[in-house]
Amino acid sequence: MNDYLEEFSSLTRELLDSDPVRRMGTWRHHGPVTTLDHSLFVAYCSYRAARMLRLDVHAAARGALLHDLYLYDPRDKSAHPGNQCLDHPRAAARNAGRLTRLTDKERNIILSHMWPLGGALPRSREAWLVDLVDTVCAGLELTRVYRPERLRRKLGVEPLIAA
Numbered sequence: 391m392n393d394y395l396e397e398f399s400s401l402t403r404e405l406l407d408s409d410p411v412r413r414m415g416t417w418r419h420h421g422p423v424t425t426l427d428h429s430l431f432v433a434y435c436s437y438r439a440a441r442m443l444r445l446d447v448h449a450a451a452r453g454a455l456l457h458d459l460y461l462y463d464p465r466d467k468s469a470h471p472g473n474q475c476l477d478h479p480r481a482a483a484r485n486a487g488r489l490t491r492l493t494d495k496e497r498n499i500i501l502s503h504m505w506p507l508g509g510a511l512p513r514s515r516e517a518w519l520v521d522l523v524d525t526v527c528a529g530l531e532l533t534r535v536y537r538p539e540r541l542r543r544k545l546g547v548e549p550l551i552a553a
């Protein structure tokens with residue numbers, strides 16, 4: 391592991407080893423990419439960008455890792471109230487709040503990550519950053535330019551498949 395991966399791993403290890411985060415490996419988010427692999431990709435890229443820009447690496451890494459912790463099949467219309475675009479950041483914030491003590495900044499990173507399509511307005515530089523990184527990572531995943539499962543293997547995170 392390089393120094394950046396080591397630091398990212400130490401900032402997020404408690405979450406990486408948790409059942410809710412590993413359970414994101416159950417569902418596909420973008421094409422063949424699971425929600426777990428997507429979240430790890432967004433979290434690591436947000437951490438690297440935050441480190442480069444001298445922002446809050448802790449909030450960027452944790453908020454990004456939990457931004458899609460909605461824990462249901464997005465294709466199952468009965469799993470959420472209505473519009474997935476609006477519903478999933480709220481479900482993710484609720485699940486993340488049960489998993490760990492979220493700061494206001496981390497909670498806003500999760501709630502605002504779909505802006506301007508829906509949800510809250512980003513209220514920190516870290517929230518703006520994660521919003522942008524999420525969009526870029528989604529594009530790289532959908533076009534198959536990058537396959538983020540390699541990152542998960544390097545970090546030693548095993549998906550947990552929900553029944």
Ligand SMILES: [Fe+2]
Binds near residue numbers: 457458478503504
């Ligand atoms: Fe999302």
Ligand SMILES: [Fe+2]
Binds near residue numbers: 428432457458524
């Ligand atoms: Fe996302």
